[in-house]
Amino acid sequence: MSKILSMKELVPTIYEAVVEAPEIARKAKAGEFLVVMPDEKGERVPLTIADFDREKGTITIVFMTIGTSTYKLAAMKAGDSYYAFVGPLGHASEIKNYGTVVMVAGGVGTAPIYPIARELKKAGNKVISIQGARTKELLFWEDKLAGVSDEHIITTDDGTFGRKGLVTEPLKEICEREKVAVVYAIGPIPMMKFCTFTTKPFGVKTIVSLNSIMIDATGMCGGCRVNVGNETKFTCIDGPEFDGHQVDWNLLTSRQKIYLAEEKCSLEKYVEEAKK
Ligand SMILES: Cc1cc2nc3c(=O)[nH]c(=O)nc-3n(C[C@H](O)[C@H](O)[C@H](O)COP(=O)(O)OP(=O)(O)OC[C@H]3O[C@@H](n4cnc5c(N)ncnc54)[C@H](O)[C@@H]3O)c2cc1C
Known part of the structure; x- marks a missing residue:
């Protein structure tokens, strides 16, 4: 469980969360990504590491609301915890002096x-x-x-x-x-x-x-x-x-479009449930 330390809407549909994750922050490099699960039944949402602070032990993610899982992430508040916050994953960017x-x-x-x-x-x-x-x-x-x-x-x-x-x-x-x-x-x-x-x-x-x-x-x-x-x-x-x-x-x-029908159906169901 990784705790959200701060959460804000940067601009309409785009959110920034700063998350307590000292183990990930210690190893994080630019270009890598994470898998975030809002809750036990949620999807595994891949999100790139937008920033990290090794001293504070924090990771910043920035995501756009596009479907059910990202709406679920946007509904979470500072103090809540993600069910899973896994990383760093993937290869880091190759950093050198190119010119x-x-x-x-x-x-x-x-x-x-x-x-x-x-x-x-x-x-x-x-x-x-x-x-x-x-x-x-x-x-x-x-x-x-x-x-x-x-x-x-x-x-x-x-x-x-x-x-x-x-x-x-x-x-x-x-x-x-x-x-x-x-x-x-x-x-x-x-x-x-x-x-x-x-x-x-x-x-x-x-x-x-x-x-x-x-x-x-x-x-x-x-x-x-x-x-x-x-x-x-x-x-x-x-x-x-x-x-x-x-x-x-x-x-x-x-x-990228192969699950459009399922994604639409899932979002409609999520919006319906949220209204109750
Ligand atoms: C390595 C990687 C890094 C990413 N980093 C970021 C990031 O930093 N910020 C950000 O806003 N988004 C990022 N994404 C995209 C993000 O993961 C998807 O927008 C999210 O999974 C959509 O889930 P949903 O349930 O909200 O939408 P859904 O309704 O499931 O899908 C909406 C649309 O999003 C795309 N999508 C759906 N599921 C995935 C998935 N698991 N992976 C990728 N695309 C998907 C499809 O085009 C789909 O039609 C990243 C994806 C990958 C693979």
Whole structure:
């Protein structure tokens, strides 16, 4: 049981929880993830480590409400405990001095990209961050990301803050402007996919963190399988980070939708129960 020390709604639909987890915090590295169960009957929800504090023994998670399990997580309060909080899982990001790195964050992807950007900055890289959101109201952690970046660009789809448009536009301009060693792109699948299409003509290595549907997160069930470079990989034990130029995006997109009917039914039932 891991206790929630603080819980807040950062922006509509996106929540931040700081959790007491000294054992995990001691070992946590940027890029790794956790499995969180709200209660005994809950699903195993994979969530990336958004931050960690080894001295305080805390882990920060940031999640977007999308279905039953994330609604259950959002309904929990400071003082409550998760039934399970397991990690760190997956491979950590490879942190070294590459030169110039561009960190592209879309929506809730700002949270997982932040600790990677911080570690890359500490390793001596020039860090350029591009943070995108649909609208101003959905932007969060701008100061945190700017604080670990040499240059920080914000885009909103509707132009209510920063530059109007998609993250791929400044990404293309930066690749034209200077030599970029590595791009990290974390966010919704279409956003990551189009970032890889943008960088491909420039030959810039592009790392993505995949959020394929995951069940056990230990390499046993194969639920999170993805095709990378014509090989089957498991996001849980081979990832979650992969070379974005090698990912079969069509397969990932179609596999992400396989339980839509069940997820819809589950959410309707959850909302009905919550009303009682
Ligand atoms: C390694 C990894 C790290 C992740 N990190 C974060 C994070 O930091 N913040 C965040 O908001 N989300 C993260 N996700 C996605 C998050 O796990 C899903 O949004 C969540 O499991 C949805 O559960 P649900 O019951 O609320 O929604 P559901 O109704 O079950 O599903 C809604 C949609 O979410 C996707 N989804 C469902 N179950 C999973 C699952 N087990 N794994 C991945 N996607 C799923 C599907 O596209 C589905 O259609 C991560 C996923 C993975 C695999």
